[in-house]
Amino acid sequence: MSATTSAWLVLAFPLAGTLVIAAGFRWMDSLPARSAGWIATLAIFLSFLASVGTLLRLQHHAPAHRQLVSSLWSYASTVGIDARMSILVDPLSVFMILVVSGVSTLIHLYSIAYLDRDRGFARYFSYLNFFVFSMLLLVLAGNFLLLIVGWAFVGAASYLLISFWYRRTTATRAGIKAFVINVVGDVGLVLGTYFIFKHTGTLDLLGSFHAASGGAFGHGTDNGDLLAGCLLLLVGAFAKSAQIPLHTWLPDAMEGPTPVSALIHAATMVTAGVYLIARMHPLFELAPAAQDVGAVIGAATLLIAGTIGLAQTDIKRVIAYSTMSQIGYMIMGVSVGAYAAGLFHLMTHAFFKALLFMAAGSIIGAMAGEQSLERMGGFRKAMPFTYGCFLIGGLALSGIPPFSGFFSKDEILLVTGERGGWHWGLYVVGYIGALLTAIYTFRMIFRAFHGEPVAEARELSAGERHHAAVPTNPATGEEEDTDVGFPGPSHTVAERALPMRVAMGLLALGSIGAGLLQIPKVDFVIDDFLKPSFADSSLYATHTRNGLLAFGLVLGTVIGLAGIAIAYRVWVARPGTAEAVRARVRPLYELLVNAWYFDELIDLLVVRPATAAGRFAKDTFERLIVDDTLIGGTTGLVRAGSAAVRAAQSGFVRYYAALLVLGVTGVGFYFLLQS
Amino acid sequence: MSIAWYLAVSAIVFALGALGVMTRRNPLVVLLCLELMLNGANLALIAFSRMWGNGDGQILAIVVMTVAACEVCIGLGLIVAIYRRHLPIDVDELRELQG
Numbered sequence: 001m002s003a004t005t006s007a008w009l010v011l012a013f014p015l016a017g018t019l020v021i022a023a024g025f026r027w028m029d030s031l032p033a034r035s036a037g038w039i040a041t042l043a044i045f046l047s048f049l050a051s052v053g054t055l056l057r058l059q060h061h062a063p064a065h066r067q068l069v070s071s072l073w074s075y076a077s078t079v080g081i082d083a084r085m086s087i088l089v090d091p092l093s094v095f096m097i098l099v100v101s102g103v104s105t106l107i108h109l110y111s112i113a114y115l116d117r118d119r120g121f122a123r124y125f126s127y128l129n130f131f132v133f134s135m136l137l138l139v140l141a142g143n144f145l146l147l148i149v150g151w152a153f154v155g156a157a158s159y160l161l162i163s164f165w166y167r168r169t170t171a172t173r174a175g176i177k178a179f180v181i182n183v184v185g186d187v188g189l190v191l192g193t194y195f196i197f198k199h200t201g202t203l204d205l206l207g208s209f210h211a212a213s214g215g216a217f218g219h220g221t222d223n224g225d226l227l228a229g230c231l232l233l234l235v236g237a238f239a240k241s242a243q244i245p246l247h248t249w250l251p252d253a254m255e256g257p258t259p260v261s262a263l264i265h266a267a268t269m270v271t272a273g274v275y276l277i278a279r280m281h282p283l284f285e286l287a288p289a290a291q292d293v294g295a296v297i298g299a300a301t302l303l304i305a306g307t308i309g310l311a312q313t314d315i316k317r318v319i320a321y322s323t324m325s326q327i328g329y330m331i332m333g334v335s336v337g338a339y340a341a342g343l344f345h346l347m348t349h350a351f352f353k354a355l356l357f358m359a360a361g362s363i364i365g366a367m368a369g370e371q372s373l374e375r376m377g378g379f380r381k382a383m384p385f386t387y388g389c390f391l392i393g394g395l396a397l398s399g400i401p402p403f404s405g406f407f408s409k410d411e412i413l414l415v416t417g418e419r420g421g422w423h424w425g426l427y428v429v430g431y432i433g434a435l436l437t438a439i440y441t442f443r444m445i446f447r448a449f450h451g452e453p454v455a456e457a458r459e460l461s462a463g464e465r466h467h468a469a470v471p472t473n474p475a476t477g478e479e480e481d482t483d484v485g486f487p488g489p490s491h492t493v494a495e496r497a498l499p500m501r502v503a504m505g506l507l508a509l510g511s512i513g514a515g516l517l518q519i520p521k522v523d524f525v526i527d528d529f530l531k532p533s534f535a536d537s538s539l540y541a542t543h544t545r546n547g548l549l550a551f552g553l554v555l556g557t558v559i560g561l562a563g564i565a566i567a568y569r570v571w572v573a574r575p576g577t578a579e580a581v582r583a584r585v586r587p588l589y590e591l592l593v594n595a596w597y598f599d600e601l602i603d604l605l606v607v608r609p610a611t612a613a614g615r616f617a618k619d620t621f622e623r624l625i626v627d628d629t630l631i632g633g634t635t636g637l638v639r640a641g642s643a644a645v646r647a648a649q650s651g652f653v654r655y656y657a658a659l660l661v662l663g664v665t666g667v668g669f670y671f672l673l674q675s
Numbered sequence: 676m677s678i679a680w681y682l683a684v685s686a687i688v689f690a691l692g693a694l695g696v697m698t699r700r701n702p703l704v705v706l707l708c709l710e711l712m713l714n715g716a717n718l719a720l721i722a723f724s725r726m727w728g729n730g731d732g733q734i735l736a737i738v739v740m741t742v743a744a745c746e747v748c749i750g751l752g753l754i755v756a757i758y759r760r761h762l763p764i765d766v767d768e769l770r771e772l773q774g
Contacts (some may be wrong), residue, residue, distance in 0.1 A: 651770025653705075658697045 003057035004070030007089045009050040010097050011136050017043025018129035025122035037112035040125035044108050044132055048101035055094050066090055066532040067206060069142050082203055088142035092533035095343060095526075096139035096275055103267045103350045104132045106503040110358055111259040113497035114365070117488030118257075124164060128263070131157035135268050139275055143203040144193045147276075151189055151236065154269050155182035161264060162256040167485035170475045174252035181249045185239025189276075192232030195225050196283065209282035213536060222289050230283055230290035233276060237294075241273030241327045243301045248599050250324055254316040255475065257487075258361030261316060266323050266353035271346045274330040278339050281537055285337075294335030295416075299429045302328030304596055306436030310443070311592035313373045314474070315360050318444055321595075322397065323353055325433060329412050332426060337539025338415035344518055344526045345408035351510035352396035352405055358494070358504050359390035363448055365491030367456050368468040373444065378453030382460040386494050387449050389504045394445050396511040398438035399560045401553075404515035409434065410556040411518070417548055431559055438563020446571040465493065520549050681722035689715030700765050702757070706750045713743045 020043075021028070021036050028036050058066055071086035087093075108128060115124055134157050138150030156179070163175030197203060200211035217223035237243070242250035242265075253265050264270070277284060277294060284291050305324035312318045326349050333342030363379060363386065364371055380387045396403035399410065409430075417427040456466040471480050471487065482489040494500040517525040534540040570577045582589045591597070688711055695708030717736040724732025758764060 649773060651773030653766045653769070654697050654700070657693075661693050661697065 001053070001057070002068075003054050003061070004068050004087065004089050006050045006053040006057060007087055007094075007097070007140060008070070008072070010047050010054060010101065011087075011133065011140060013043045013047040013050065014129045014133035014136060018126045018133060021122055021126040021129065025126070028122055034112055034116065034121070036122035036125045037108070037115075040129050041105065041108040041112065043129055044101060044105045047132070047136070048098075048105050051094070051097045051101045054089060055098060058089060058091070058094055063532045064535070069204075069206065071142070075145075080201060082143070082207075083145050084143060084204075085146065086142035086204070087140040087146075088205055089140070090533045091530050092275075092278060092343070093139050095347075095530060097136055099347050099350050100132065100135050100139065100268050103354055103507075104128075104135075104263060106506055107259050107263040107267070107354060107358075109499045110262070110361075110503035111257075113492045113499040114259050114361060115257060115488065116492055116497075117482075119482075119484035119488065120164065124161075124257070127157060127160045127164065128260075131161060131264060131269070135272070138272055141205075143205055144197065144208070145203050147205075148186070148189055148193065151240070151272065152186050154240070154272060155179060155186060158182065158253070158264050158269055161260040162253045164256055164260065165486055167483070168255065168473055168480065170473060171255040174249070174255040178249035178253050181239050181246050184246060185236040188232045188235030188239065192229045192236065195229030195232065199225060205279070209536070212283055212286055217286060221286055223286070226283065227287045227289055230280070230287040231293065233280055233283075234290060234294055234297075237273030237276045237331070238297065239273075240276075241270050241331060242324050243273065243297050243328065243331055244304060245598065245602065247301065247305070247324055248595075248602060251312075251317050251320045251595065254314070254320050258316065258357055258364060261320070262354040262357035262361070265320060266357050267350035270323060270327055271330065271350070274327065274334055274342055274346055277331065277334040278343060281334070281339060281534065281539075284335070285537060285539060291335045291337075295332050295423070295426055298328045298330070298332030298335060299426045299433075300328070301325065302332065302433040303429050303436075306433045306440065308592055308595045309440035310436065311589060312595075314371045315363065315373050315376070315444060315448065316357070316371055318373070318440060319353070319356050319360060322356075322437065322440065323349075325437060326353065326397070329409060329430065329433070332416065332430070333412035336416050336419050336423060336426070337537070338412050339534055339537065339540055340518075340527045340530050341408065341411035341415055343530065345405075345412055347526075348396065348404035348408045348511070348514045351507050351514055352393040352403075355389055355504060355507040355511055356393040356397065358500065358507065359386045359393060361491070362386040362494035362500065362504075365493045366460050366466060368466050369471060369474055369487060369491065370456075370468075371474045373447045376448040376454060377451040378449070378457045379460075380449040381453065382457040383449075383493065383495050385501060385504075389494075389508050390445060390449065392508045392511050394441045396515075397441050398563060399434055399556050400438075400564075401557055402512075402515060404511055404513070406556060406560070407515035407518060407520070410552050411520070413556070414520075414549060414552045417552065431555060434556060434559045435563045438560045439567045442564045442567035443571055446567060450572055451575075460493065460495075465496075520553070678722055678726050682719060685715045685718035685722065687715075688712075688718060691715075700767050702750070702754050702764060702766050702769075705766060706747060706754075709750075710743060710747070713739055 017040050021040060025036060028039075058068070061068075067088065067090040069086055069088050071084045073085050075083040075085065077084065108125070111124065111128065115121055118124065131154065134150055134153030136150075138147060138154055141147035141150050159175045159179040159182075162178050163172045165171045193203075196208055196212075199216045200208040201216075202208055202211065212226070217226040235246070239246040250265055250270065254261055256264075284294075302325045305321045305328060309318050309321035309325065312321060326345070330342045330345050330349070333339075333345060362383065363376060366379065366383065367376065370376075392403065396405040399406045401407075413427055413430040413434075416423050416430065453461070459466050467489075471482055471489070472478060473480055480486045492500065494504055517523070518527065531540070570581070594600070692708045692711030692713075692715055695711065696705055699705055699708060717739055720732040720736045720739070724730065724736075754764070757769070762769065
């Protein structure tokens with residue numbers, strides 16, 4: 001079996017899984033309990049095995065020949081269009097399918113226990129398999145067309161999963177918001193593809209890159225059309241990866257079940273933008289201005305999201321803003337040419353962020369659906385395993401050596417710094433962001449796990465599990481029942497459920513150990529592995545300046561520890577400090593709690609003008625022009641015509657007979673006169 | 676005898692029938708006038724048949740008679756039905772088909 005065959009299998013298993021579960025969910029009810037979940041997990045696990053197989057077979061090829069294209073069939077291949085069902089198997093896509101299928105397997109496993117009591121169990125797993133299929137299609141796509149298809153499928157799957165509890169109005173609204181903003185990104189991607197296709201004349205990715213480097217856009221940089229294309233691709237990337245100003249859907253997307261947040265909104269889907277920029281690097285390198293835009297937006301996002309994370313009280317929203325911030329690092333990294341570092345951070349982030357979400361899900365289970373940090377506290381004794389996992393994830397996120405986040409984050413900043421010039425600004429912003437990261441991460445840990453145990457924690461220590469008297473929506477406090485379309489009657493705590501513990505344990509190992517893949521000056525597994533995909537890049541540098549390297553590593557450690565120390569002082573050593581600070585900088589606090597008023601700003605700039613325009617169109621255009629003139633005019637014409645004809649239909653039989661005779665006589669005379 | 680005489684009689688009978696259909700209001704008389712028109716046509720058919728020494732026209736005349744018999748059946752049936760429902764026996768009053 002060749003590398004491409006096994007890559008097709010990577011796609012086939014999740015697709016088969018989603019079809020089997022979706023078509024046979026009623027029949028699965030008669031099987032032993034929870035079979036849908038196990039089938040889904042097995043499908044993704046087989047996909048992971050196939051990914052590993054692809055990796056092994058790809059490594060048989062010589063490094064220069066590690067870009068394999070396989071086409072199943074051709075949709076349309078006429079003059080100027082080559083739309084094929086083709087995949088591109090190269091180190092970059094293999095790296096992505098390994099991360100996606102690997103993390104997805106563990107999250108499927110976790111979900112089996114987490115959604116145990118939910119009435120929509122089979123529906124959930126068919127959606128989740130569909131999502132994994134779409135994501136794998138996105139990263140394996142060998143041409144722009146399939147990339148767009150995968151891109152849109154991922155958005156649709158995200159919508160389905162965010163609105164999974166479809167009787168919660170907050171969840172459906174969040175799903176619609178995510179979908180609409182993702183469609184903005186889809187439009188950007190499609191239009192960007194037009195701009196590129198116009199010049200390269202091929203939809204094939206490798207063909208486009210080849211044409212671009214061969215001078216399809218002229219031989220200078222920043223050709224107008226190429227720049228427009230790259231900026232539109234960036235719009236797509238920003239919408240999918242929740243970068244400013246298209247990020248507002250991500251915090252709301254936390255309405256979905258927690259494993260969904262872990263899978264889609266931490267580990268996989270939101271990294272699609274990072275993948276896109278890395279994949280399109282031959283185009284972006286010809287348009288440095290677009291790269292600069294990406295880098296600046298990434299840096300701005302990492303800083304702004306970090307500050308918002310300090311003030312939020314919903315535990316999942318804090319992690320969501322943290323995700324935005326970390327993806328800001330990745331976008332910044334791949335935009336300044338730190339491709340390997342950005343993708344390395346993508347991988348480590350997938351591990352520790354999924355882990356943090358899972359641990360948060362465990363706490364939320366123990367609190368019977370409550371997500372507010374204000375009501376949590378003292379879970380350390382009651383949930384030692386979850387605490388350990390959260391701590392590992394937190395340390396990795398804060399960038400404390402030797403956890404994985406330390407190596408990947410510092411490498412991005414190192415490459416950024418080495419670009420010199422105004423990139424030093426990004427370098428500084430990155431370290432400020434690192435400080436914020438450490439503070440908000442440990443704020444979560446100290447508030448949820450330390451301090452006086454709350455009632456739920458004490459119940460759990462005593463061996464009982466807390467059940468809310470009346471299930472409520474944590475976002476609005478409305479009462480909900482536990483019927484289908486609502487969360488199940490009780491969540492499961494990691495301490496009690498083996499699948500959850502296995503999934504979290506493996507991710508914890510990844511969070512600790514993944515950094516070892518690439519230790520500066522020791523080994524360069526990621527760098528070397530990805531090199532064939534970036535062979536044509538002028539920015540892909542594997543060597544680093546030693547002075548800056550040592551400085552960066554020390555600075556990263558110091559900043560991470562300083563952040564933890566600040567968090568410790570504020571929330572553990574002197575518990576009143578937070579309130580005092582909040583009182584002193586009230587306006588700033590308001591700004592952060594309201595997430596820099598981005599929602600309100602978008603509401604003012606986009607939503608309201610659009611609503612006003614829509615209302616104007618409805619009242620004026622539709623009523624006057626469409627209803628009155630076009631539709632009214634046509635019907636009026638037909639009505640008048642039929643009224644005239646109707647007058648002839650008098651109903652007098654004699655009158656008809658007379659007309660008939662008259663007509664026949666007329667015809668007779670006509671022929672008589674003719675002859 | 677010239678065929679013109681036959682055709683003249685046929686035309687007169689046909690025109691009388693047509694005039695009756697157009698002017699009379701009693702459906703029974705309208706039906707009778709229709710028969711007149713058909714017989715006028717029959718007369719012309721047979722005259723032409725004689726002129727050409729060919730039986731086709733006569734056969735056609737017999738077919739027309741058959742059709743006329745059927746039509747009278749249905750027409751009289753309708754008139755009886757109208758009478759039984761106490762509707763006016765007047766074609767001008769029966770104008771349900773007015774547009």
